[in-house]
Amino acid sequence: MSNINKAVAEEIVRQLKETELISINEKNVENQITNGTIKENDWKLIFEQQMRNSEKLSEDETK
Amino acid sequence: MKLSSLYINAFRGATKPVTLHFSQDKKITLIYAENGNGKSSIADALVCLCTDSVGSLDDKSNIDHSFLKSLGTKTNELLIELKTDSQTYKATLSATSNKIIKSPNTDLPKLKALRRAQITSFIESTPSDRYKVLSSFIDVSNIQKAESELKKLIVSLDRDFGQNTKSLSDAKHTLNDIWEKEEKPLNDLKVWIQTEVQKDNSKLNKELQENNTVLQIWNTLQTTVSNIKAEKAKYNVAIINLNLAENSLKEYQLKNPNAEANLLSLLNETKAFLASKTTIDKCPVCEKVSERELLLKSVNDRISKMQELNKLTQAVKTTNELKTGLYNRLHSQIEPFNTQITSFKNASILLIAFDFNNLFNGIIESTDTKDYYKEFINIQPQLIPEIEKLLKHNQSINKSVVLHNSIKSNYDSIVKLTRKCKELEKLLKLAKAALAIIESTRKSFIDNELNSISDDVEVMYQTIHPNEGLGNVKLFLNHNFQSSLNLTANFYTETNITPQSVYSESHLDTLGICIFIALAKRESNKDVILILDDVIMSVDEKHLDRIIDLIHIQAEYFVHVFISTHYRPWRERYRNNRAPNSNIQFVELRGWSRERGITLAKPQLILDEIKFYLAAPENFHRENLSGVTGRFLESLLDFLTYNFQCRLKRKAGNDFNLSELLNCLSKDLLKELKVQKMELLPTGKYSTEKFTEEIFLKTIVDSIKSLKAIRNQVGAHFTFDGALVGDSDIEDFAKATIKFAELLICPVDGNLPDRCKSGSYWETKSGSIRLYPLIEP
Numbered sequence: 106m107s108n109i110n111k112a113v114a115e116e117i118v119r120q121l122k123e124t125e126l127i128s129i130n131e132k133n134v135e136n137q138i139t140n141g142t143i144k145e146n147d148w149k150l151i152f153e154q155q156m157r158n159s160e161k162l163s164e165d166e167t168k
Numbered sequence: 169m170k171l172s173s174l175y176i177n178a179f180r181g182a183t184k185p186v187t188l189h190f191s192q193d194k195k196i197t198l199i200y201a202e203n204g205n206g207k208s209s210i211a212d213a214l215v216c217l218c219t220d221s222v223g224s225l226d227d228k229s230n231i232d233h234s235f236l237k238s239l240g241t242k243t244n245e246l247l248i249e250l251k252t253d254s255q256t257y258k259a260t261l262s263a264t265s266n267k268i269i270k271s272p273n274t275d276l277p278k279l280k281a282l283r284r285a286q287i288t289s290f291i292e293s294t295p296s297d298r299y300k301v302l303s304s305f306i307d308v309s310n311i312q313k314a315e316s317e318l319k320k321l322i323v324s325l326d327r328d329f330g331q332n333t334k335s336l337s338d339a340k341h342t343l344n345d346i347w348e349k350e351e352k353p354l355n356d357l358k359v360w361i362q363t364e365v366q367k368d369n370s371k372l373n374k375e376l377q378e379n380n381t382v383l384q385i386w387n388t389l390q391t392t393v394s395n396i397k398a399e400k401a402k403y404n405v406a407i408i409n410l411n412l413a414e415n416s417l418k419e420y421q422l423k424n425p426n427a428e429a430n431l432l433s434l435l436n437e438t439k440a441f442l443a444s445k446t447t448i449d450k451c452p453v454c455e456k457v458s459e460r461e462l463l464l465k466s467v468n469d470r471i472s473k474m475q476e477l478n479k480l481t482q483a484v485k486t487t488n489e490l491k492t493g494l495y496n497r498l499h500s501q502i503e504p505f506n507t508q509i510t511s512f513k514n515a516s517i518l519l520i521a522f523d524f525n526n527l528f529n530g531i532i533e534s535t536d537t538k539d540y541y542k543e544f545i546n547i548q549p550q551l552i553p554e555i556e557k558l559l560k561h562n563q564s565i566n567k568s569v570v571l572h573n574s575i576k577s578n579y580d581s582i583v584k585l586t587r588k589c590k591e592l593e594k595l596l597k598l599a600k601a602a603l604a605i606i607e608s609t610r611k612s613f614i615d616n617e618l619n620s621i622s623d624d625v626e627v628m629y630q631t632i633h634p635n636e637g638l639g640n641v642k643l644f645l646n647h648n649f650q651s652s653l654n655l656t657a658n659f660y661t662e663t664n665i666t667p668q669s670v671y672s673e674s675h676l677d678t679l680g681i682c683i684f685i686a687l688a689k690r691e692s693n694k695d696v697i698l699i700l701d702d703v704i705m706s707v708d709e710k711h712l713d714r715i716i717d718l719i720h721i722q723a724e725y726f727v728h729v730f731i732s733t734h735y736r737p738w739r740e741r742y743r744n745n746r747a748p749n750s751n752i753q754f755v756e757l758r759g760w761s762r763e764r765g766i767t768l769a770k771p772q773l774i775l776d777e778i779k780f781y782l783a784a785p786e787n788f789h790r791e792n793l794s795g796v797t798g799r800f801l802e803s804l805l806d807f808l809t810y811n812f813q814c815r816l817k818r819k820a821g822n823d824f825n826l827s828e829l830l831n832c833l834s835k836d837l838l839k840e841l842k843v844q845k846m847e848l849l850p851t852g853k854y855s856t857e858k859f860t861e862e863i864f865l866k867t868i869v870d871s872i873k874s875l876k877a878i879r880n881q882v883g884a885h886f887t888f889d890g891a892l893v894g895d896s897d898i899e900d901f902a903k904a905t906i907k908f909a910e911l912l913i914c915p916v917d918g919n920l921p922d923r924c925k926s927g928s929y930w931e932t933k934s935g936s937i938r939l940y941p942l943i944e945p
Binding site for chain 2 (some may be wrong): 148
């Protein structure tokens with residue numbers, strides 16, 4: 106069962122990173138999804154981090 | 169892992185110890201036995217040892233686990249022992265609970281068993297029960313947990329976004345209302361807001377603060393003055409009361425000159441003195457000897473006689489004390505008043521727009537504060553209108569400040585809420601997009617898994633039922649319901665129907681077997697023992713061949729396949745080389761009785777039986793050899809004539825005899841009838857181009873034809889002519905048959921060339937032998 110969850114989690118995280126919905130540097134999210142331990146607030150922090158990254162990137166580009 | 173042996177004792181039908189030794193080079197074990205000879209006992213022994221099930225007993229209701237143990241045996245005798253090339257596994261029966269105890273009890277061999285009673289249960293189950301069976305293959309519950317948390321976040325963000333949007337709208341409305349109430353200054357709301365927000369309100373705020381300080385002190389001062397007035401009024405009343413009491417006493421003394429107040433005072437003090445002493449023996453004044461009680465009585469009598477004087481004297485004393493108390497209270501108010509009036513003066517004279525400076529000119533200045541109150545009372549009438557003026561002015565400032573603060577506060581809220589809403593909107597967008605990816609990936613994974621299982625089932629089902637208008641088996645989740653797995657298939661022109669509605673029982677049986685094998689394969693990394701316990705009831709010849717073929721193909725996915733059957737045609741297919749008998753271990757159970765238990769017998773292949781009779785003179789048996797050779801020839805010719813589509817007279821039962829089968833091999837066919845033995849390559853496979861030998865079969869068929877009468881004369885009937893047949897002719901008949909068979913039988917798999925993929929010849933599965941032609945010319 107864990108292998109199934111791991112395989113699906115891997116694919117999910119790959120797509121989330123590819124579509125830049127989460128940061129490419131997110132390390133724990135795959136394990137958290139695989140183990141079913143990710144919580145509402147973890148998701149929020151991940152997206153907030155990605156928003157900050159995007160904002161920083163666009164600021165750098167503007168400069 | 170390879171299975172070495174299975175030892176069973178005192179378990180179900182194994183009333184006596186029985187050991188089944190597994191051939192190390194064969195992956196399939198076929199146990200044939202008529203019912204009641206112990207097939208299921210052997211299968212159940214493996215199931216009990218390797219799983220939590222008790223095998224076929226699980227299929228029955230109200231089972232008594234005490235019957236796991238054989239009749240007439242003791243609990244401690246029960247032993248199942250499976251030896252593999254790496255480990256020995258044992259199962260015994262608990263002495264107290266009828267439970268199977270395993271050693272070791274972890275890392276047991278993986279085993280999947282299918283029994284007749286379960287065969288269609290998956291197909292006929294409800295979608296939710298069917299889901300349970302497959303849940304271990306498609307269980308992505310952890311992904312669903314992550315998804316659920318993300319959904320919670322979306323709900324929470326959505327709610328926050330809604331609340332913030334409403335607050336933003338409210339702030340905008342409030343500003344608009346204020347603007348309209350102020351009669352739309354500057355005729356433009358945004359410009360007005362910007363102007364208002366940029367205004368410096370600090371001076372106004374400072375003035376408001378100073379004014380409020382003065383007004384606050386004024387209010388405190390008013391309370392203090394009010395208290396002083398009240399206390400003073402009380403004090404004045406106390407003075408009047410004291411005067412009245414003193415006048416009354418004076419009048420009494422004038423009327424009663426002997427009434428000496430000083431004496432009364434002395435007597436009262438004496439009484440108090442005597443009361444405080446417990447023993448006394450003389451008067452404390454004159455020192456005349458007397459008892460305490462007599463002295464007290466005397467003093468009391470004298471005081472009583474001076475009652476009126478006493479009352480008046482007490483009244484003077486009480487009113488005087490009251491007056492003194494009130495005086496002190498009045499003076500205690502003066503101190504805070506002095507502080508407050510000084511503070512008020514200091515604060516108010518700073519308000520240059522008002523007249524406080526003039527009003528306080530020259531007063532409340534000296535270090536002697538005793539006149540402050542009087543000075544204040546004198547100017548209070550002039551102060552009150554000034555305070556009222558200040559109050560009115562202050563209300564106006566306050567209104568401006570409140571308005572400005574409200575505009576500023578709402579404007580700040582709008583800025584903050586606009587930022588917050590944008591942030592929430594972005595977060596929501598990210599979360600929703602992520603959820604879409606998670607949902608689609610999860611569903612796609614499950615659909616792919618189920619498609620993969622469905623495809624495997626379909627391939628297997630088509631192996632058994634090619635071109636029959638059945639199949640297209642689909643397992644799929646109904647995403648509208650939780651944990652609901654549907655099964656559909658085609659039925660001729662009808663597509664996506666529920667197979668249980670229209671498929672025959674035997675078609676459902678084979679579908680059940682295919683699904684079971686497909687699922688067992690998913691769990692197997694070539695490490696699962698597959699048990700098919702009497703799953704085939706009755707099928708025709710062609711379907712039986714295809715089922716056998718399917719099992720041989722699928723065996724490679726398992727560590728071992730264990731088949732038990734009571735279906736004799738299955739046994740006969742192997743015995744007559746009509747199925748690939750080289751790859752199976754063939755076991756037969758015979759004659760079970762309580763005394764003998766399960767009895768293993770090694771069934772002989774027909775070809776081996778013929779060879780046995782020829783192997784030694786003492787083995788020779790004319791009639792048996794003739795009979796078995798004739799039957800074997802009939803089986804071989806049945807295969808050939810069917811494949812070559814030879815012309816035979818129709819019969820109801822297709823029970824053609826040897827003569828009829830031999831005679832239908834036409835001259836044209838015999839001209840072309842040949843076998844090519846293909847070259848064995850170093851890779852272990854057979855060449856698809858080069859053959860080592862090419863043998864035409866006409867000569868050998870003619871030889872058999874010349875001796876065919878032996879089949880009936882010696883092998884079937886009692887005839888006088890039969891007795892005239894020489895032993896050497898019988899031996900020649902058998903030898904020719906062996907030669908004929910060995911030219912056709914695959915040396916690898918032990919079956920006949922039954923495949924025609926090339927379209928021009930028949931060949932064995934291994935490619936070792938090619939048989940020409942494809943059909944009778």
